[in-house]
Amino acid sequence: MFDYDVCVIGAGAVGAAVARELSRYRLGICVVEKEEDVCSGTSKANSGIAHAGYDPEPGTMKARMNIRGAELIRELSRDLDFPYRQNGALVLCFDEADMPGLEKLYRRGLENGVADLKIISGDEVRKMEPAVSEEAVAALWAPTSGIVCPFGMTAAFAENAAENGTEFRFLTEVNGIGKTEGGYVLHTSGGDIRTRFVVNAAGVRSAEIHNAVSETKLAIIPRRGEYVLMDREVGDLVSSTIFQLPGKTGKGVLVAPTVHGNLLVGPNAADMEDGEDTETTSGGMDEVKERAGKSVPNVPYNRMITAFAGARAHEKGGDFILGEVPDAVGFFDAAGIESPGLTAAPAIGEYLAGLVAKMAGAERKEDFVSTRKGIPQVAKLSPEERSALIAERPEYGRIVCRCESISEGEIIDAIERTPGARSMDGIKRRVRQGMGRCQAGFCTPAAMDILAERLGIPVEKVTKNGPGSELLKW
Amino acid sequence: MEYHDIVVIGGGPAGLAAAVSAYDAGCRDVLVIERDERLGGILNQCIHNGFGLHTFKEELTGPEYAERYIRKAEERSIEYRLRTIVADVSPEREILYVNRDEGAVRMKAGAIVLAMGCRERPRGALGIPGYRPAGIYTAGTAQRLMNIEGYMVGREVVILGSGDIGLIMARRMTLEGAKVKVVAELMPYSGGLKRNIVQCLDDYGIPLRLSHTVTKIHGKRRVEGVTISEVGPDRRPVPGTEEFYSCDTLLLSCGLIPENELSKQVGIILSRVTGGPEVDDSLETSAEGVFACGNVLHVHDLVDFVSEEAERAGRNAAAFAAEGGKTRGGVLQVTPENGVTYTVPQKIRTDAAEKVTLRFRVNGVYRDRCVAVRSSGAEIKRVKRRIMAPGEMEELILTGEDLARCAGGITVGLED
């Protein structure tokens, strides 16, 4: 009478990680996602940092998941072949009077178990990072901090989950949840889905999903964070992630290289009404630039290639809400996942999958496939390797996106993976076509045609990111 | 390793003219590398007329202009490779190219002509706030989708920027049945040619609003409208002047940027103003044996001037390939001043035999001014102009006689 053993609501980094960890067990698993692809909400627009773990209060879920998540990302980036680099982080202190705050952060990090933390002088900071402002008097150096590609990581989790039997249902919005004998029924835009267990990984909507089954109400305040992204040519302005000593509204604005070599500046933090109001504002972009200027005064904003905004699901309690909902048996929350949520995602996956499997009495699969190979990055190969690959599949020899050197073969791969790209954004997030300095000006026509052909749809049905976002108007 | 006397990177109008003139200058081993499926470059999508008045003394459309040069190349049996992208160029003029049939292959060139053209400034680089829905296109992308693929990108259109491609697309979309509601231009003057304002906007009653910009993009999935605001003299939006325009499409025609990623790999010195390589009067860049022409060098308004410039680059590349690197004589630095934003070339060889054509732009609209060329304070040349505007490239010819009178550097500036 159940369609699945477990339904995961939300295919962001957390939902995909939960699904991937669940797929280790003999369980029927489905991920339902209201958007047309994985990584379409909070996971798509964030700082892409694998935090070291000095920030959360010791003893909190945030601290525990951050530390474990950072460890797991390091391993999984190899097993599941997604972009990750340990580049270290500096938390800058600009005033001698704030030194106790920096020391507190240092001690917190020690208590959380972060390795190799060190407080260094302003001069030492500038020796490491010459672009850092003269105003910085000291910094906490956290060499274990890393940068990760949020899309690459989420896609890797999802593909690996799918390979291990997880089903993904996109454009499936959960509108209501009912309790049934021994389980739940999800009333979705794609019909009812009956399941024994539910994992709520619905991001900014996780409170709404939780509140549908529980009397203990959650309240999510979506917070908008705006970012500006600079050309890869200036991506080496800083090599580590440059934070500011946290203030009231979060961790301050960071200046960091991305794992793909761009330079990222942001985010600000503004509470918002609707978690989907991810628009950029001129005030927000100005604020980000001004605040970043305190750390790194000479960010070349004339090399900006895009700006974007994301929503973080801040729960008023302040900590991640993880585990079975006390008044809803078999219903598990991953709610209030804000920073360091991306870092924590694999740990949350491991934790919740463990709880669900235990409750379900599920056994581990013997044939679980623990590794996944990413889409080849053709331009990064040596000419010899590249030629060999092109000889095998000529599509790897036709460059479609000239800014990022992405070939037709990589675009086809993005579409043909499971779950694969169904839209222009889906391709972009998987293989970075259109993510470069021309922002898809040149490659849009070719990518549209490839997508239409591979999906077997007319080109006028090609969308940017799902129904309603068709690129053409007839 | 495969070797060619001259490798031309780019088979658009600049690359073709350079290849043809190199051949005519005696070089029989010229290879053109083109990334697209056919030669002709951006002209293939510029189906409107207005090309060729200087070069051919008749008015042609873009594809016709391109075909004349393609024919010239074919008549000379100049070798070309299509669907081939150059991935890397070294200062030693070693090229790594990639295509489907051959894979990634290295070749060596006696001389290189850079003719990669330019790209459009995208929304992200403009920092327009708002959502990121479908329906935002640079004008050139929309032009390609319409004119090459035959796709209609929108029905109700607002255009930001009055660059020529934006103006041309305003007319093009109107003719295909779209409603173009307004063209907003940040500057107090148009960035496009007068002729295009009249024949693309005025003919169809499309309003041009100068000193206006888009301050917000509405619509989460597809564009639903834009807010347009007036800007002050500082080009910042004036609060209270916001006006909402309902539309499904926003086209951007806000400037072109020379595509110099390969030039940077070679380590070529680029001009901060043009975004293209700094060149001497032979159009040689700071890398020996590497020449540049067309929009990769600086953005042109008229393809006719691209052809003329590219012919010079081709001739000089042929001479370089034949004679090898000569010991360089001295150079005169050309410094723009008083309203002149840049000149191309930026340097003139003291042993330059022929006359030198200086191309330049000004930073505002000037009426009845003189362009003065000076060297060590002495006036070398003075030419009166009725009108000069940033959207119209200017030119000035220095004869061998003029150059003989120059000592040290020269300046080019506007005077009363």
Place this chain on the structure above:
Amino acid sequence: METRELTCIQCPLGCQLAVTVDGDAVTVTGNTCQRGAVYGEKEVTAPTRTVTGTIPVDGGEIARVSVKTAPDIPKDKIFDVMAEIRSAHLTAPVEAGRIIIHDVAGTGADVIATKTVKRS
């Protein structure tokens, strides 16, 4: 008597012309040179334009061929000409210069191909 304001497009100067039509007499003021006078008179008495567009091609190496009117057509016929261009359809090959539509919209002008499209 009717007066129309025009921007001259003969050179970058962009003179603001005032063209007055009084019966058969046309006077142009505001021009700096003779070219402006000629342009002003023609714009008011018999304005013409080149119309360009594209036509789908079956079986070609590319999907569409670009076309233009030759010679110019009267300005008030632009949309009639476009309607004929938009309803046309071709099969490859198409040679540049080939006449695609004779006497388009009764203007006496032809629509000709401006691109060569070989068979795919």
